[in-house]
Amino acid sequence: MFFLARLRAIPAYCLLFLSLVHAREDSLFTSSVTYCEPPETLLIQQFDVAYFSANQSVVFNISAASVEANVYVNANLLLNVYGMNPVNVTLDLCEILGGALCPLPKYNFVGSDSISLPESLGVLDKIPKIAFHIPDLEGFAQLVLTEVGTGDVKACVQATLSNGWSTHQPAVEWATGGLALAALISAAWQSVSPEAIAPSRLLDLLYLYQTIASTSFLSLNYPSTYRAFTLNFAWAMGLFSTSSPSSLQTSINHMRHLTGGRLADATSSSAVSLVNRKLSPYNAPNSQFIATPPIIPRALEFDLSSFANFSTTSHQSSSQVFKALAVDSGAQGEVQTVTSSSSNVLQAGIPIYVNSIHIATANAFMTVLLCTLILFGIALGMFVLGYAVLMCQRVIRSDLHLPLRTYRFWICSWIFRLGIVVFPPITTFAFYQWTLKDSWLSILLSIIAFLITVSLVTYPTFVTCRLARSDSSQALYSKSEHLTLFGPFYVQYRTPRFYFFIIILVASFLKSFFTAFAKASGEVQIIAMVIIEGVVVTLHCLLRPHNTRGGDIFSTFLAIIRLVCTGLMIAFVERLNVAPIPRVAIGLVAAVIFSVAVIVTAINLAFHSGIGRIWSFRGYNTSNTSGSASESMLEKGKISNSNSSEHIGRPVNPTPEQSLPLNSHFLQPYPVSPTETVEQPSVYTRDSGTITVGSLMPRRWSFSPLNSPTNSSQAHEPSSYSSHSTNMISGSSSVPLPPPTHLP
Structure with a gap:
């Protein structure tokens, strides 16, 4: 019974x-x-x-x-x-x-x-x-x-x-988001200078986040632990985890169904229940x-x-246990039926990834688009607020025309940075939406968003290349307006390598292309990704595009990380039939490598955030204050002599403590007239009232003012000659010297 x-x-x-x-x-x-x-x-x-x-x-x-x-x-x-x-x-x-x-x-x-x-x-x-x-x-x-x-x-x-x-933890999402927010604040603060490094490092950080998330978009048999790890960075691709049911997803579902959408909505239960049984966590291919x-x-x-x-x-008691759980x-x-012939089975790649955070496969692009619009809306609000503040100041002061104009250029530069940030997610999910053939309105919006996003990166590329071709690459860095507007694309690179940003954009575009249009074959996807990342690493090593050696090392490090982790995912190809336990081990190794890359990037961001310069500035102020006080006391004659109790008032000895390299041309005597040439002996003696080059100077040195130059020499001498020469010549000699030159 x-x-x-x-x-x-x-x-x-x-x-x-x-x-x-x-x-x-x-x-x-x-x-x-x-x-x-x-x-x-x-x-x-x-x-x-x-x-x-x-x-x-x-x-x-x-x-x-x-x-x-x-x-x-x-x-x-x-x-x-x-x-x-x-x-x-x-x-x-x-x-x-x-x-x-x-x-x-x-x-x-x-x-x-x-x-x-x-x-x-x-x-x-x-x-x-x-x-x-x-x-x-x-x-x-x-x-x-x-x-x-x-x-x-x-x-x-x-x-x-x-x-x-699980490796998918809300705390990790908040930590990575907080790091990005701190990097954004530092970048906004330093971006007043077009050549600041912090804005470029912000783009490097977000691109790293997007790379980690997009590595789970391929049609591979990922271990569950690696897929869960990459979900921590889904927000960087515009995919924010939602509760079930979600009002946002419900609205998108309603819009799709009204415009011809026939694909399934997101399940209210765990997406794991709908995963293809050949894939993790089922691992039952037979x-x-x-x-x-x-x-x-x-x-x-x-x-x-x-x-x-x-x-x-x-x-x-058992009821309380389940509540505690x-x-x-x-x-x-609802318990659903999943068989080998079911239409609701989630295949590898984007379907499993987005459904794991309760976003339907057909809703992925619309979710990314709405998040992008929210991002631009927040940025626009901040821009308008800053503009209002400057306008209020202009009412008080009438000489702020230049700051307002500079602020407009600054706004445009940040719009281009946002275009760089949203370029990978928009292109990836727009391409993928075209393969679904669901909801004509979603497809239309994806085309519009794709064209706008691509224009945000292709127009600056065209203008920059045109200027470099018509004038020279040096003009990209000498023309301040162009540097302020389009500097986010190339300012971190050396002048001969200004075009390197095109390589990064093309690589991102190709990865989005293969992710969407080669979804039927995981082998084709992973081979294409390895080739793309390999080419990028090779070009980093050969061209060394950055302004500093540290920049080259850092960018090459990130490129190698992307290549290594992409290469590890070859083990996730279904046809290779790698056993589940080795796949899990490889997935954990890739997750650890990416985690180390995030930590290294965070350290690099902290180094370029300006905190070190603030600290150095404080130390400089302290030492400078101490030195100024000493000089002031010396001028007032209040420094005591160790051999005497009397206060001695004397000027500071101007003789430098360290010897400076001298230019041989600097030591040539200045001619009395333009047509007169004075032959300079190779060695001078102190008895003759001249200086000796390379010999040891006496401990005490007497100073005497220089003789005034002749009228002929004054005609060819800058007005600052006398003051400079007074500080450079010592001894009893009055031999005139040439104008001061820059010492290396």
Whole structure:
């Protein structure tokens, strides 16, 4: 009579081999539930099961019903963990529990409780300790009911498993966003100078974020842990994680359906339940389910029979346990049917990625577009606010025409920077929207957004190249207006290498192109990405485009990071059939490498944020104040002589403490007249009243004023000659010297 009440031990057993960490307690829970075959006998509304290793207990919350009478079935239990099947047994339900499950009784079951598992099962010994702590565990439990005699499948249920750890953490999203915001403030502050480095480093940081996120857009079999890691940077591509249901996504769905959209909306449950079964976390490429001949281990037969008289009444303790779990598996929504021929299966690449944050595949572009419009709206508001402040100052002062004009150029330069930032996401998702052929309005908006975004980067490129060709590349840096407007594209590069920004833009465009239009073949995508990144690294090494060696090292470092991590993803190609555990290890290595790159970029940003210059300026002010005080006291004659108690007032000795390199031309005597040439001896003696070049000077040196130059020399001498020569000539000689020249 109590079919499902006694059948509860079967799904519970499926979940005993993994763990969930909640409140620092090793445990396990179901993260999603789906039908792997259309349901005929068993209907499930909710299926939440958790295992706690501390007391070897199972907590469940199940709502199900048996709707067909006179059905004799066998139950197959399968556990898949990283492609391995540690449990795969088939139970003849007529031979257990005293035959209470033959035939299956029609029964509605709704209940939750906690079960203590017998020690004879040895469940704790079969679970590796690492399974309790490895992030984004890949495993699922499967229950298949097949009719005796015919072998027809009457029910097939799959439940993915999780241990509570994940590399996708809101704290990481906030930290990376905070770093970008701090870099933005520093860049805005320093961008008053067109040659500031901080704005360029801001673009490098955002491009790194976008690269990390876009590496999960390819049609590859990513391990769940790496895909979850890249979700931390989805916001950099304009994909902000939304709750389910979301008013924004609901509005986009409504718009699509009114304009010819027919693709599925985002699921309210976990996207993992709809993932193609060939991919992680299922890793089951051979068949939808696996059945074996009926076999019942004797130990299992005894233990199952001990549950025959279990009550289905819900207890308060188990209810509290599930509330404490927050049943991350709980809000599963409607249990959907996912088979090899289902149209709702999520394929590798963008579909799985965007649905993991509750964004439908067909909604991806519209989400990116709306986030881009919000970004430009915020920027426009800040620009208008700054303009209003300057206009108020202009009312008070009438000489602010130049600052207002400069401010307009500054606004335009930041609009171009925003164009560089949104160029990768807009091109990627606009291209992808064209491949979906869903909603004519979405396609039209994608074309408009694509043209506007491309114009924001192609127009400055055209103007810059035209100026460099008509005049010279040096004119790009000498014309202040052009440098202020279009400097964000090329100012960080050396004059002969001003064009290097075109290489970065073309590489970004090609990556977007292959991501969208080669989605049918992951091999083509990854080969193209490796070639593109390899070419960029090679050009960095050969051209060394940056103004400083540090800039070349930093940019080359980031390029090598992109190449290495892209190369590691070759292991994720489905045709290579790399085992799940090595793929997870490679994914973790790539995540660590990218994390190191983010840390290095953050350090570089801090170095160029201006904090060091502020600190140096403070130290300079302190030392300068001390020096000024000493000089002031010397001028007033208040420095005491160590050999005398009297105060001596004397000027500071102008003799430099360090010898300066002297130009040989500087030592030539200045002619008395333009036509007269004085031949300078190679060596002078002090007795003759001249100087000796290269010889050791006396400790004490007497100074005498120079003789005034002749009228002829004054005609050819700058007015500042006398003051400079007075500071440069020492001794009793009055030999005139040439005009002062710049000392290296």
